[in-house]
Each structure stands twice: as C-alpha cells, then as structure tokens.
Amino acid sequence: MVxxxxxxxLRDHLLAKPNLFTEAASSAASSFQRPVLCLFDRNFELSVGIQHDWSYRPLVHDVLSFKLNKLKLPTEKYDLDDSDPFWVANSWSPFPKVAEEIExxxxxxxxxxxxxxxxxxxGRDGVEFDGTDLIGNTKHLMNAVNSLPELTERKKMIDKHTNIATALLGHIKERSLDGYYECENDMLVNGTVDRNMLLSLLRGKGTKEDKLRLAVTYLLSFEAPPASELEQVEAALRESEVDMSAFQYVKRIKSLNTQFAAASSTASRSNIVDWAEKLYGQSISAVTAGVKNLLSDGRQLALTRTVEALMEGKPNPEVDNYLLFDPRAPRSGTGGQFRGPFREAIVFMIGGGNYIEYRSLVELGQRSQPSKHVIYGATEILNGVEFIQQLAELGQKAGLGGGSSNLPPQLLWF
Known part of the structure; x- marks a missing residue:
C-alpha cells in the first residue's frame, strides 16, 4: 500500500537528526502547521478523467497536442504558461467567452x-506634424517608438490564441464536441439524459474515443440504467465499430461494487477480500474502500468534497473510515482521529490526474475563509483520450472485464 x-x-527519516521536518519547523517557528497529505487512487472517481470539458485549458489539453506547457499545431509551436497573460486570464473560461475575448x-x-x-x-485622418513644434513632434515620435515593442508582443499573443481558437473550433464542428459536453454535463450534474441525443451522438459525429467516453460517462452516471437502454448504447457503439474493452471493464467494476455491497452485509472484511481474490485471481486487498465514490453526484467533484471534509478535521461519515497515518505517532497501526482543521493540503492522485480536478481544488482554496493552500499532484496528467485508452488496455488484459486494483483513499500527514 502506497x-x-x-x-x-518518513518514520525512518524522522529518526535522523537533524531532518528536513525539524529544520522546517524551527525556521518557521510557531507559524508552522503540519499539512495533510491525501492519497487517492484513480478509481476513486473515474468520470472526471473521462468527460469532455468546455473550458479553454482542459479543451486545449484534450483536443490538441499539448504536453508540458508546449502546444504543437500543424504549422506552429507555442508555449502556454504563466508568462502568457491571456492564457492565465482565460484558462478556465468557457470556449465561447475565450473567442469573445480574442475579438x-x-x-x-x-x-x-x-x-x-x-x-x-x-493615420487615416491625415494628421500632420506642426513643423514649428520640434519638441512636441519628437515627444510624439518617442512615445510611438516606445509603444512598438508592447504592441508587437500583444499582436503575437493575439495571433497565437487566434490560431489556437481556430484549431479548436475546427475540432468542435467536426466532432460535435459541444453536444458531447452538453450531454455529459446533464448526466453528471443533473442526473438526467436525453436518450435521443445520446444515441444520436453515438451514431453520429465524433471520434471513436469521443463515443466511448460518452458511453462510459453514461454508465457511471446512473447506478442502474435500464437494461433496454444499456443494450441500445452498446449496440450504437458496435455500429460505430468502437472497441468495447473500456466499457466492459467499467461495467465489471460496477458489478463488483454491487456484489460487494450485497456480500458485506453477511461476511467479514477478510472474507470479502478472499472472495474478491478468488473472483479475479489477483490480490485486491483494498477492494472494500473507495468503490462507492465511483459515481460523481452534484456539481462539486467527489475529490474536492472529500479534501474539504478532511481539511476541516471534523467527524464526518464520508471520511471517518479513511486510513490515517501519522509518522510522528507510535506504531499502533492505522486509525486515530484527524487533528484538523488544516490550512494546507497536498492531494496526490495515483493513476493519472487532470486539469478539471486541479481547477476544482484551486477554487476550494480560494473560496475557503480563511483561504487554504492546496497542492495537486499526480503520477501523470492525462486527457480523456489517454485515460480511456488506459481503461481499454486494462479491459483487454482482463478479457474485456477484469477487476481493478482499487486502492482506498488514504491519508498521511507529517
């Protein structure tokens, strides 16, 4: 277990004198407060890694070739980082608003x-210099010359984002990405689905990955979708010649969740683990935690709700069963009480993170009173296509329906 x-x-490191933590505590004196480190497995919330997004930064990451703050277009290469004021100001704006801002x-x-x-x-107005006002004319010329570098940089920035927006617009029209976003958002946020729209998208425009992501989002959005409706979704995927591995893999995870919920009422935790290992032929000793969070309910992400509850440090049924490790405490196993509230948190996603979660956690820190500092990290940052491909690979290795290494949410504070 990670x-x-x-x-x-960390316990071994704390035995060394001096160590990094004692040095940090002494330098910060009384202002130092230990942060809480929250470790999550990607299975904690699958849908957020799959869904299409309509904000500028996630859309660029999802649709275009964007890696390590570098974007590659067919004819251009751009850096997109904090040195670009337009990128900083509009990263989380909806795409239509970005287009308006460019104009x-x-x-x-x-x-x-x-x-x-x-x-x-x-100028077009034919303004002429006053030949007798040499000082005034010189001042005008100097101001104009001084403004040229700034105007040149602004033009480069505008051209860059015009090209990016044009490339995005081409993908949006070609793949009906606005329709995918609207349909997925209705399912994840409102818990409703326009079935005609769903099937039309699965049979219409969009890449095979777009359709698979929509279908998996549908699967994750409803605890028990009607069998006839589910059959229509699967038939539409087959009509579009979509590889069903990822879809079947997620179905198996949900099935495991249902079977475990039924069995847990009559068996002990150890018996459930034995049953799961026999069912899947592999060790999944952490299968008992986190599976219920597969479904995302409400507008706020499950990850953000959980981190907020953990930072509050108050009794909460949603987080009371989380594993707690304190390297400074005696070795007495896991458990204990949270010693919150915490002003700082480090959130790490094992199995791939994304910009949607990053943004949600940043907003959590900003809206908290007093403000909180939340750092987000992951083994890698994946877009929806990359993540669905990983699920497909897992499904193929498991015969289109294997189990998953479902680690429970874990806590560590130091």
Missing amino acids: AAALDAR AQLAKYKQDVDEVNQRTGG
Whole structure:
C-alpha cells in the first residue's frame, strides 16, 4: 500500500537528526502547521478523467497536442504558461467567452495602432506634424517608438490564441464536441439524459474515443440504467465499430461494487477480500474502500468534497473510515482521529490526474475563509483520450472485464 510504504520511509527519516521536518519547523517557528497529505487512487472517481470539458485549458489539453506547457499545431509551436497573460486570464473560461475575448483584444489592439499612426502623422485622418513644434513632434515620435515593442508582443499573443481558437473550433464542428459536453454535463450534474441525443451522438459525429467516453460517462452516471437502454448504447457503439474493452471493464467494476455491497452485509472484511481474490485471481486487498465514490453526484467533484471534509478535521461519515497515518505517532497501526482543521493540503492522485480536478481544488482554496493552500499532484496528467485508452488496455488484459486494483483513499500527514 502506497501510504503505508511512505509512512515507513518518513518514520525512518524522522529518526535522523537533524531532518528536513525539524529544520522546517524551527525556521518557521510557531507559524508552522503540519499539512495533510491525501492519497487517492484513480478509481476513486473515474468520470472526471473521462468527460469532455468546455473550458479553454482542459479543451486545449484534450483536443490538441499539448504536453508540458508546449502546444504543437500543424504549422506552429507555442508555449502556454504563466508568462502568457491571456492564457492565465482565460484558462478556465468557457470556449465561447475565450473567442469573445480574442475579438475584444484584437479590437483594442487595432485602436491602439491607429492612435500611434495618428501621433506619427501616418493615420487615416491625415494628421500632420506642426513643423514649428520640434519638441512636441519628437515627444510624439518617442512615445510611438516606445509603444512598438508592447504592441508587437500583444499582436503575437493575439495571433497565437487566434490560431489556437481556430484549431479548436475546427475540432468542435467536426466532432460535435459541444453536444458531447452538453450531454455529459446533464448526466453528471443533473442526473438526467436525453436518450435521443445520446444515441444520436453515438451514431453520429465524433471520434471513436469521443463515443466511448460518452458511453462510459453514461454508465457511471446512473447506478442502474435500464437494461433496454444499456443494450441500445452498446449496440450504437458496435455500429460505430468502437472497441468495447473500456466499457466492459467499467461495467465489471460496477458489478463488483454491487456484489460487494450485497456480500458485506453477511461476511467479514477478510472474507470479502478472499472472495474478491478468488473472483479475479489477483490480490485486491483494498477492494472494500473507495468503490462507492465511483459515481460523481452534484456539481462539486467527489475529490474536492472529500479534501474539504478532511481539511476541516471534523467527524464526518464520508471520511471517518479513511486510513490515517501519522509518522510522528507510535506504531499502533492505522486509525486515530484527524487533528484538523488544516490550512494546507497536498492531494496526490495515483493513476493519472487532470486539469478539471486541479481547477476544482484551486477554487476550494480560494473560496475557503480563511483561504487554504492546496497542492495537486499526480503520477501523470492525462486527457480523456489517454485515460480511456488506459481503461481499454486494462479491459483487454482482463478479457474485456477484469477487476481493478482499487486502492482506498488514504491519508498521511507529517
């Protein structure tokens, strides 16, 4: 178990004198407060890693070739990081608002260029210099020259994001990505589905991965979808020649959840683990925790709700059964009480993270009173296509329906 192994390493480190933690505590004096480190397995909430998103940064990451803050278009390469003010200001804006902002920035740029031209006598209004006002003319020219570098950089930024938005728009129209987002959002947020729209998307535009992601989102959004409706979804996938491995894999996880819930009322935890190992032929000793969080309910992500509850440190049925490790406490196994509230948290997703979770946790820190500091990390940052491909690979290895290594949510604070 990852948390147990990390707990052991930290205990060994704390035995060394001095160590990093004692140095940090002494330098920060009384202001130092231990953060809580929350470890989650990706199976904690699958849907957020699969769904389509409509915000600028997640959309770029999902649709275009964006890796390590570098974007590759067919004819251009761009850096997208904190040095780009437009990227920083509009990363989480819906795509239509981004397009409007690009137009507004372009209009403002043209207006500023016209003003420079007018000051230098090159405007459309034919403004001429006063030949007797040498000082005034020189001042106008100096202001114009000084503004050129800033105007040039603004034009480069506008051109960059115009090209990016144009590329995104091409994918949106070609693949009906707005329809996929709308349908998935209704299912995940509102718990409803337009069945005609769902089947139309599965049989219409979009890549095979788009259709598979929509179908898996449908599967995760409803605890027990009607059998006839589920058959229609599977038939639509087969009509579109979509590999069903990922779909069948998620179905098996849900089936495991149902079987475990039924068995847990009559068997002990150890018996359930034995049963699960026999069923899947592999060790899944942590199968008893986290599976219920497979389904996301409400607008706030399950991950964010959980982290918020853990940082509050109050008794809460949703997190009371989480494993707690404290490297400074005596070795008495796991358990104990949370010593919150916590001002700082480090959230790490084992199995791949995404920008949607990152944004949600940032918003959690910003809206909290007083504000909290939340750091988000993951083994890798995946877009929806990459994650669905990983699920498909797992499904293929398991004969289109194997079990998963479903680790429970774990806590470690130091």
